[in-house]
Amino acid sequence: MRQAEQVTFGGSGLDRAAHLRDDPAALAALWEGGNCRILLIWRGKPLCALPSEVAVASDSAIVPEALAWIRPDHPMVTGAAAGAVFLGICTAGRARFSVDISDWQPDNLDDTALLGFVDSSEQRHPDLPQGTGFVELRRIMAQLSREDAELAATARAVFGWHHSHGYCACCGAKSDMAQAGWQRVCPSCDAAHFPRTDPVVIMLITHGDAVLVGRSPGWPEGMYSLLAGFVEPGETLEAAVRRETAEETGVEVGAVSYLSSQPWPFPMSLMFGCAGEALGREITIDPKEIEDAIWVSRQDMMTVFEGEHPDIRQPRKGAIAHFLLQNWLADTLD
Template identity: 55%
Template sequence: MRIGETVTFGGSGLDRAAHLRNRPEELGLMARDPEAGVLPLWRGKPLLVGAAETEAPGWLAADDAALADAPDRVFLGLDEGRPRFACDLSAWEPEETPETLGAFHDPSEQRHPAMSDTHRFAELRAAMTRLTARDAELVATARGILGWHATHRFCARCGHESHVAMAGWQRLCPACGAHHFPRTDPVAIMLITRGNSVLIGRSPGWPVGMYSLLAGFVEPGETIEAAVRRETFEEAGVRVGKVKYLACQPWPFPSSLMFGCRGVALTDEITLDPAELEDARWVTREEMMAAYAGEDPTLKPARPGAIAHFIIANWLADRLD
């Protein structure tokens, strides 16, 4: 798919400068560069500034008072020569913790008392389509790597607490010497068509009327194409024949790489797995176009910014080349 990398988080040519990760002294000097910036995240929410078209990551100086108690900084790379770092401020406790925190839709925002009123921690899903391609890649990278550190503090080999190394891109176990690297889970997400219709489904707990493409994790020893066929049959009972890769999207919720594919259904009878899907249905191109135009109150398409929304929109526009 020629426009595959235009998907949100699809890549902006960020110079990750991996050769600097084992040079702590050099990175320390770079962090003090006036052009450098540190992006704090609070419980998965990036610090943002501005609104609507002007929304952007809330980069702070390395010596900002709000970062005084921040743990290790992760080096994200060079943004047009400007050093970029990220840190986790999840230990900070706001006066109120909303019930929506961690939910599929969290509209709450948190403001740190040591930061400007224009800065707030906000859910990335709501802001991702308003960020530039470069900002989206930086924020997604920060969210993914910090999320990995939060859930992988202990050595998987011996159980001892590990330490951050290589500017945040490794964890080392001081007890057994094991090296641990950030993980990304491969997920197949598929546009399954039969004639003029596409197969969509919804998971329990999703917003009312929201549907998306079927998706599932790729298992060890399995190809992406095989995962498309297996997941479609397991979730909806539909057999799939030919499968074609379209595009991929890093998905930092928390750490997946979504492999977008197109598959041709061999059968159309749906048999739901209720543990996976609340509902699944075939929708014609015309019905989906009405949904994307906001003309069908019973059918809400996948969230803008998600690869499912991107693939369906390009299917409707006949751009899956």
């Protein structure tokens, strides 16, 4: 696919400099150097530069367009180097680290907002620069630069893994962070554990000039997206596409081809975008899997993307589903 690496969260050119992860002296020199910048993460939300109050007042839909980075001499990260994740070296030559401050409890925190399908809340720490706040990554992902998006996705996914894998899977003892955040080591049995990425197929299933889309319970009214599902052990991507499509909609799929991939740090997946040719259009919904599935013609999908369809909303911008459908409409999948 010609546009494959233009998907959100991918292809920024970040140098992850993995050879430095087990070099404490080199990491310390980077941390203390003048070119180091640190991204704070709170409950998976990166620190961002917020729009001015004037801009927000004039346009309620405006969202942040850049991450907010702090220097290693900021009081918020004093003594935090040992628990920081080394993200790599950005294209400007600056070392990038991330520090998780999820233990901070904001005043008057509305936990219900954090659990919503769209978390529009912003948390502002009193000790951080004015005009910065923690913002849900899904809300801003399409506005960030390619490098900022990849850095934020990496930090969110790695810290998410640390939060859910704090104990050794071999003996149950509490494990310790190692290799600048890219490993956990068990002090009891010496087992080493590495960040997990769950493979997921997301399918552009077509039949003639129509595409198959579905919706899950709890989604906003009118929102449809491409079908998707986890790849099972011992299964190829192609087999997963056919199995998931059949399980969810009863539609049989013939030829399958790979299109593009997207890191999806919600919490830590890798989406494999695939194209599949349906052998028919008869749909039989499995209500345990999805709420609804429909065929949408190319013309109707163009109307959806123009925001003029009366019943269907387009997938979230920045998600690979939106990316694949957009390229399907533009005939740029090859």
